[in-house]
Amino acid sequence: MSQQTNGISIAAAVKDTIIAGLLALIVFGPVVGVLLDGYEFNLRAGDVASIVAVVMAGRFALSVFSQTEFGKAFLYRQSTKDDGVVVTAPDYKSKMRFIIPLVIVIGLIAPFIASKYVLTIVILGLIYVLLGLGLNIVVGLAGLLDLGFVGFYAIGAYGLALGYENLGLGFWSMLPLAAIMAAISGAILGFPVLRMHGDYLAIVTLGFGEIIRLVLTNWTEFTHGPNGVSAPLPTLFGLEFKRRSKEGTPFHEFFGLPYDSAYKYIFIYLILFLVVLAVLYVKHRLTRMPIGRAWEALREDEIACRSLGLNHVLVKLSAFMLGASTGGLAGVFFATYQGFVNPSSFTFFESALILAIVVLGGMGSTVGVVIAAFVLTVLPEMLREFADYRVLMFGILMVVMMIWKPRGLVRVTRTGFATRKGTVK
């Protein structure tokens, strides 16, 4: 390639622009420019012209941009970027550290400023963050492809609803119980099937998710089938968030406030926010603990793990159970937030969505999963007009991501260790 001069070549840009314009004319000309009207057709040259003009203007701007110093540097970075895992230096401190307290403060203030509608979307986003974090342990860290994660989500949600209906257990008692129930069902499912690898495991878990949904649909005496069950709201030291309470005073009367249905969302949001922070912290610790390292080692090479004395079945099982219990927690929040659960919330599409969050965020990356969970739940809400094209856009997003950043939004980094004097005891 010849040595390029620093100047911007307008001629080259114009050439690009004309080619792009011609292509746009070919593509949009017949599609937009010819409108059938009975047996006649009308030519709409104006529409075509405006579309072609937009394309040409865009191409010209792009062409000029890519010739500027900044543009060249940008393209160079994009073409040579290395998506692989990096190990940070032992004393490395991220420049983005200040963002953690900032996010916590904003997160705690937000519910008192945001409108009820925004709050409900953020709650949904946080529920998917929980689900994404749970599945990230199973898929991202331990490398077990789980297509039935929604089963554990359903167990958590129905645990709250049915526990309240049959045993009178409220939100607070069901929160840990649902996590334990989901973990136990994860263990029951996992123990026989975790000896399998890859594809087989994916099929078995897919079956598990469907079994749970079918049981919930068909066991009508217990689960009320497709009619669903109502789920209780959380209480603040026994104070309920309803307009009128059967026993005791409701929250707003106790504090002498006018009734507002937003209170319950604020309360759910605050609990959920704290639970998400706790789960994030646990996840952060897990990757620095022997068990977290064992999961990742198992993902890398199972045979080598066995040769090092790791019981691969138990290591996988622990990942499966911890992931499942996080899914169960998310289920409880989902049930209490909706106030009602029915089996149609726990379809395979939901599993696929959670898996998409993990893949989009980057396998094993915590920050990536949080971002991806919000993108994939908040974006559909923002684009309500395009609701019909939701799945299509979802697919396009996935394809683009796989081409552009196959390893996920956020690159996985590993913490380095300072060199020290080695000793054996």
Place this chain on the structure above:
Amino acid sequence: MSQDNILKVENLVMHFGGIKALNDVTFDIKRGSVSALIGPNGAGKTTVFNCLTGFYKATGGSILLDAGGKQTSVVKVLGEKFKGSDFTSPASFFERVKYKMFGGSHLVNRAGLARTFQNIRLFKEMSVVENLLVAQHMRVNRGMMSGILNTKAFQKSEEEALQRAFYWLEVVHLTEFANRLAGELSYGQQRRLEIARAMCTNPEIVCLDEPAAGLNPSETEALASMIRVLRDEHNTTVLLIEHDMGMVMNISDYIVVLDHGEVIAKGGPDDIKSNPKVIAAYLGAEEGEEVTL
């Protein structure tokens, strides 16, 4: 079984369908020795290794490992079929069930036998130190709560594990690469790291599957001295499969020669060098020429 034999292999038989990969293999490995398993390609060396380390369940015969103050039957910990006598003795029944449910090759490692692989099996997307930390899984504080709360005891155990990891990195001359990804290392470095990783499990016997494959002469020389360090400073018995005869003859105290799944010779390097059966196996014998000992 005498105390100075760490490994006792008796009448080991391994069939894959109709193929008899191993046929009546018997040998003992002395504690604190460097032993080599040699033979032409396809002789069954790696099959013996996989049986010893529990990756294959032997069709017949016994493998007894005398390490860590107790004897372990490698065939048994992999989970055997139920026998008639199990149904009369609950103790042996439950032991059988236990090994069937939780048994496997990891128990062989826990009993004190570590191995490396012919095709290197490192955790490629983890750092070099982390590879060594994973190997110490059974020795560190694995408590869930202590890890999450990052207690003093947990930090102490992690620090000890790190010190051990750096000790082994020094032994294999990889300290400067501690924070690199294992997959980024060169081939020779990966081989050395794999040995260090096996040693981090604190084994009494380490089985190296072709450790010198793909190494240049000076790297092979360094490897030989490293193996001597394992034996002399860490009292580790070394069993290796190797094709580099110069290195085998140089460092081994004892050599077992396999051909077509059978042991054709065993003894010291000098005996093996002059053994006509071994020469015939490697170089081929003339038609009609009788090979006698």
